[in-house]
Amino acid sequence: MSRTRFLLLTKFLHFVSNENLVSRGYERKVEKIAPVVDHCNRKFAEMYTPSQYLSLDESLLLWKGRLSWRQCIRTKAAHFGIKSFELCEAETGYLLQYRLYTGKNTAMYPGPLHGFNDKTAKVVLQLMEGYLDTGHVLVIDNWYNQLLLTRYLKSRCTDVLGTISRRRKGIPHAIKDLNPKQLERGVSVGRHCGDIALVAWKDVKLVTVLSTYHQHEMVPGRRAGQAVLKPTVVQEYNRYMGGVDLKDQKLSMFLLERKRNRKWYMKVFKRLLNTSLLNAFIIYLRNPMYRMYSHRQFRLKVTEGLLSRYPRVSSVPPRVPNQLQRLVLRLEPGESLPYLYGS
Template sequence: MAGPSTSCAFMELEEIQVLNEVLEDESVSEYTSDDDGVFDNDYTQFVTPGTHVISDSESDNDSEEIQEEIVHVGLGGVSSKFVWENIDSFPASRETFCNVYGPQFDTAGLDVVSSFENIFDVPLVQLIVEPTLKSYYAKNRLLSTPFFPETLPLERLEVINKFMHFVDNSKEHEYQGPPKLFKIYPVIQHLNNKFQNLYLPSQNISIDESLTLWKGRLSFKQYIPLKAAQLGIKTFELCESSSGYVWSFLVYTGKDMELTNQFVTAETSKTAVIVVKLLEPLLGRGHTVWMDNFYNSPHLARFLKSKKTDCVGTLRPNWKNVPPAVKNMKLKKGEHCGQHSGDVAVLAWQDKRRVTMISTYHKHDICVTINTAKQEQTKPVVVRDYNKHMLGVDMKDQMLQPYLLERKRGTKWYMTLFKRLLNVAIHNAMVMYRCVPNNKNIDTLRFRISLAQGLVEKHGPGVPRPVFGRPSLEPPPKRLSERHFPDRIPPTAKKARPQRKCVLCTKHGKRRDSKYWCSKCGAALCIEGCFKNYHTKLNF
């Protein structure tokens, strides 16, 4: 029977859950927004906007249709009534961010090991990735890494991996967390608390999903074709846009995943619940959250703005409450149009494909950017800013890709997820370490090597070393255990430069005199060969 690593070939179709699920209250018939076209923004210049103006009659008709709808209070007590107006009257004010971001502890004297142990204070060896675990202990001269076998025997490491566990199975009846995450929930809780308490992200943060490769059988395994792994365990992550620091994360366990929050109502969409759950501790601080069209909606943007948090990103035009005048307006390439309702603006721009954006502080300003081919390209400022600040999760995944601890095959999904979270903890430790002015230029490889060396130097002496073979009944001779140095034989009353027969040469039937000896052993020895063999070999 095929094991977990090969079961993907026999997987039934219903076991794979597609990322873009059909939500009950926000059904999507087609995907029309375009997130492509990320260009380099080395140089920008504002020019006069060429906005396609929506007529007053169109706006009035739209407003009348909206006013006829039943107005109800939704997420966080925010009204879901939207009256759309011309975007020229949009106030476009960004929330003020005045927090001290970065590490929330004293970084004086911060070293590589302490930056990691602030998050995860368990000494582990698997920090530098090789093809298999036994590659660390290879005896081949080309592959050998003496550092690892000298630190921890392979048999001991295999036993640790085999019996590593995070919960007491006998207390499962007392467990109150997500049922499917029982095996690893303490690790998830611990890391979420540490990530949030040790660091405050800067103003720009992004929310996106990440995928941990897993091809075995698992009820909440996900298929995301645009991700590098494509198949595995999905996590929703909130990251700092500039560094990729993972500030909070949720493990997706399927459609029956339950998330509770003080702002959530029965009518709140599932994607909005995810965003609010990740963002809740940061609400009211003046952050700007960047999201793609899987999460964004006008109602969610209004709620976040009411909590002094700006919201920017792409938007699906057939989402609920999107202005019909923007959705149905026919545009030529380069044209754009927009409307706003209070503090929420929706903008459509025609590039190769139509792009619909939502923002709580962008107007319809246009800028000129210079791409990598040194060609000028005209685009809305909101699109340029989105391309710049939406890369937090993807940046983190890119930095972890060369050092994937979880790519080693295993039969337990929670061990694979643990290795992924351990890898994320190392990345977060590096981000905090780089906040110290003198450490900004350290790269990922140097940090990981320094971390491995530092952990072994700190915790290695306490690791018991196994003793192989039968113990000796007699202690070894002193010539093998003490410190010995060659010296000239001291002069006597008869000879100023005396010589004696070499002990080793005499034993082997050779007559050779030497003017050197070991003063501690009292034995004359040839300086070349004999002295070394006499003090290193039991039977010379």
């Protein structure tokens, strides 16, 4: 099709009819893109079996327009945009589950979930639906981590590794009352309760890490070119936490959603389309064909395959500008040229 027709179809592309928008609250805000999100979540889970380590974190899609739930996260590359909760494979960045965040005033899950009423705990449990009782290790940061949630996940055969705030309920006083200014660099304090190990380690700042399958062990490492000793939980947390950031980094080289959009859900659709290509490439790397393609070459091959599968039905001849035709006047003998106005 021509470029003009493509832009016209894109302009009128909708996923839900406006006449069917009858929901309220969270469902009303995401209803414009809900069928696409549900379809992608279902296909992402069906087409891939993740490895042991899973990473849960938030991502930010750049959006500069007006939107009531636009967020600001300075640690992300976009800084301002549409926030989403994502569950990814830690080592490859494969996206498994995707949920949009629409502000603190709209409850994503109004009722209790597995006995939890805390909003953060319900986000974690909803994203982990389908991956419990299978022996996975969930790596999270201190915004999601809490002791009651950790014990429940451990009872569902899911280990937890992540940082935790010392102000959380249930943290022992031996760690809660630590003064970072009085600790020397490299000092670590550990406490255990059953399968849960809580380690506080002083590096540049005081870091508190929780794990359900580690002990208070130190391993050699390097920092700024110098040999240091660090806890095993800190080393593995640094290794497996960046699954969502790894996915964003891989997508940053092929931004299908870079073009400005007046509708926020069109940008989310393009982001999910771009993520689908990345997930397909990760599946391809697990079972490569006779030749290994790079990420860019893989996208080109997908494009060529789509063009060969859906060729142009009728070819429209290119427009050729009309050639200048000379006016030939045939005059009879003795006849003069006609008078032309302006000549």
